[in-house]
Amino acid sequence: MKEQWIASETLDMLLDEIADGQKTIVAGGTDLLIQLREMDREEKPTEIADLSCIENLKRIEVTEDGLILGATVTYTDLTNSDLVRETLPMLAQAAMDVGSPQVRNKGTLGGSLANASPAADMAPVWVLLQADVVLQKKGRERVLSVAEFLTGNMTTVLEPGELIVEIRCPLWKGASMHFIKVGRRNAAAIARLNGAALLRTDGGRITDLRMAIGAATPTPLDLSDACEGLASDRSKEALDRIAKETIRRVEGISGRRASAIWKFPALENLSRRLLIDVMQKGGLNSETV
Amino acid sequence: MFKEIPRVDIQAKLTGGAKYADDMVFPRMVYGAMVRCSIAHGDILSIDAEEALKREDVLRVITYDDIPGIAGKAKERPVLVKERVRFIGDGIAIVVATSQQAAREAAAKVAVTYKELPAVFNPAEAIEDKQPAIHGVSNLEKVISMRHGDMEQGWNQAEVIIEEDVSTHRVQHAAIEPESAVALWQGDHIEVYCPPKSPFNVRRVISETLGLRINKVRLITSTVGGSFGGKDYDMSLLGSRVALIARLTGRPAKMTYNREEAITEGTKRHPYRMHYKIGAKKDGTLTGLQVDVLSDAGAYLSKSAMVGWRSCVESSGPYLIPNVHTDVTVAYTNQIYSDSLRGFGSPQVDYGIEVVMDKLAVRLDMDPLALRRKNALKDGDEHATGQILSGVSIGHCLDALEESSDYLETRKRITQFNQEQNGPLRRGFGIAALHRGEALGAGGEGIDTAGVNVHIEKDGSVLIYCGLSEVGQGCQTMMVRIVSEMLGLKPERCRVSRLDTDYVPDSGPTVASRGTVIAGNATVMAVEIIKEKIRNTLAQQKWFKKNAELIYEDEKIRLKNNPEVEVSFEEAVKLTFSNCDNLYGNGWWAAPKLVWNWEKGQGDAYFNYVYGACGCEVEVDLDTGKTKIIRFLAVHDVGTALNIEEVYGQICGGVAMGIGYSLMEEVKLRDGRIQNTNLDSYLLPTAMDIGSIEPVILQEHSAIGPLGAKGLGEPVTSIVAPAITNAISDALGTQILELPADLEHVLAASMREEQE
């Protein structure tokens, strides 16, 4: 059996190496190592490709495509970046709640997306912001929305030999944003529910109101269409309707499990709260039109 | 107030030099891994180790038949089972290989077949008729009772009676160091390095397993990475297992459990289902209490009866109640067995009485603190055990709680906060009061004695030998404090010898927060003997005045009435040795004998009680059921703080553990199988979960402790949970009567309250 550790220095070299689809990719390693531990000796990967040497995958910059985040940007990179704090501070806020400092120092945005845990904290944020992922394999690049990229519990459209290269995030200039996470403890907690909302107004009138919920369905739930009515009616009843719609959609996708006893009422409350809080941040009062 | 001294073992721990068992390596060392049973109840039909033995790096597979001595006593978990398995986790075989990894991989390949027997997981069902008996003929091991006064009268005198079901859940020690042990066969005796809570118990079990006399087993403690009541019988088994490997292979042997194994096999706190009936007059005076407890002992006995006894004795809380009727039923189930866990039966019944008291306060429309004060024990009162108490400081603890929490203001502030809220947050303040029996008591836990030897070396330096395990609680520092205080020496002169059972006297188990009192007193005695010898030496000096009193201070000894006459400590030591005498002191202290009448359920249960009171401010999010600890005030009367900084740390640690118990820890079992076997799903509080912990240390001198000190390790965690859930109840306006008060329970309670 062939055994090799691949530490290419350029993306092209790496894509070449992994083209046969046989290599195990390691970015931060925080998810992979836990999986490795569960494997029998015979199951352990023998060909590993390390992404950590490729400079190109670490960039954080703003272009006409928006905020560009390389796949191996860590959560700490995100929270420390002045550029991110200036353009999309909610990304830094959400990243701060992920895991622990040790996990944030090593865990990568691309690695997390590829892992596709339903409880991932950044996932609903990407869906909210309508971010895209850039995927490359030898000889092909494709760009998909994160919503299209994530297809189910721990599953994505990634093909063998294909890599997440970067995330492209629209800037949503002028928008107010809010992120929440509920875990059983205040650090190193897997989200039992998370979500994010954004609001843009023009002269007191809502032009954009989006909401995405995570940890309730296999992939993040985009409820932005359900929020459209808020542009003209921000009454308590309107908020309740959206909250109930949120539950209806979750149940439609995931059914009503044992955890629903807590999750459904909590989610109803949280979706309402998310909207109230983001509207407050945007200077709007929820009872007026 | 004593001058601060740093922990004596701190340097090694800070530099990474402290050796825990898994850090130890010997040449040609081999490693063991367990094959554990995968069914809850049944008999082994066959063990097939062929796949495992095929590996080059596997030396052998050890089973019951290889045990030279006895594998285990009746009702106790065996080192390896012979045939009958009683819970998922019982040990079946040990695979020995040249690396830990290889041993574990090979162990996974050992195939065991069983004849399954019906299993029972619910203790209430387990004690019904026709249930599969786990030991003997019935799963009801024992009922422990307390009977005080006349219950008829108690109910007749009551103007208000409430009845409630209260329950607590299964949690674990979760010491950060997983269990590990190393053994070497030395030709005529076995040497075992391990982190035991009760080194002499472990030594005894190893001797029984190997069929050796006790003096052929030498146990040397490695640095203990936390115990909290664990690493007790678990360590007896692990120690025996590595001893077996070493004996049978002739090579140094190590076995370290990974976290999943530590969780699967390590003992747990007894879950209790309790029923309370409490009667009071309208002015709050308690007239009667009936407590019924069902304790889930799991699959083996260990100390479940003793735990149940302590629960029984303490079930009435720190209150004067003239009529009390308590029964604690200990039942077996086919699950991981329950054993000592910090508190040893106190946390559960403290939870029960304290949440019921709050419910009663609501019913009486009385302030919870006022209700406690109304009924709090005082000197001369008769405890529910019939014992007349002295040195009762619960009143002072409640005073200190009121003051430090600015009680009335805090309640006002919180009420206002809640009224002004238009969001989902609500605050609450909850209190709880504590009394806890000190040391082992009359409940059959063992003979409460300790031996400490103090040796003054020829240069005036000091070696202290004690059989108590330093599990992090600072007992070594405590003994250094006592010796240095009594002899007027700088603490740096003293060193505590490593615990090696070949050299230290049997000081009993490191449990029940008994260390300070029992071993402390033994230390005092040892030093008294040394002082007597010094006196005899100095009495022969020309300048000595007959019957003079000696003062030991600043490393000198002087005459009290002629302070200009002095001799240095070193000089006195030299004189003694040149006088053909020695300065070795053997201290042996036995706790006062106590008598408990099992039939009547009355007696002198403990020679002393310790007291405390706690208050907690929480903020609850009604949207999600999430509780945030704002601040936790912990008032504890420690007698004399021998090392106040260590007291502070013990209190904070105990509170943090209680926060975990209340809000986020839970061992989840399904059909006898633990579902959450690592720390990603068994959640311990992090630094961001504990809020502001504020210890308030009272020092009401104890009559019996060394230099007036009292035990501390367990009182500090026993009433944290009720203080927290009483605070949540205050915030919600409805009582939480079960643990854990996690997201699900709190949101459900909040929704129920809203509907009503």
Next chain:
Amino acid sequence: MKQCNLNFWLNGEQTKVSIPMTATLLDVLRDYLGMTGTKRGCEIGECGACTVLLNGQAVNSCTVLALQAQGQKVETVEGLSEGGELSSLQQSFVEEHAVQCGFCTPGMLMSSTALLRDNKNPSEEDIRRAISGNLCRCTGYMPIIKAIKKESER
């Protein structure tokens, strides 16, 4: 399994070791190099007992593939004290009695070291967050928070 060569800086010293490809950094430190100051507590990156600094950042060495440290700088608890003398941070831990059983201590020291290099004046919130990935069962965190605060004020 093929052995790979790992060359890295350990506490300022060039270190070479031959390891299997899937060895974790924790395995390398404890089992191959005998540096047992770094502890094994859960092996899934939850407890933080295995925390070391990788290029100055705190990481759980149990979930780091050792080969990712190729040519990189690793610091462990053994490197904190010079010639057996306690560092200033360690001294603060002594003064605030921030050690009981000691098992979490190496990890706590490494996380604190990373914090204090980055942030000379951390708030209590910053400190709690910095050690939020290090579980302690003995001290209830308060003495440790005080020790780090004390050190930051020196």
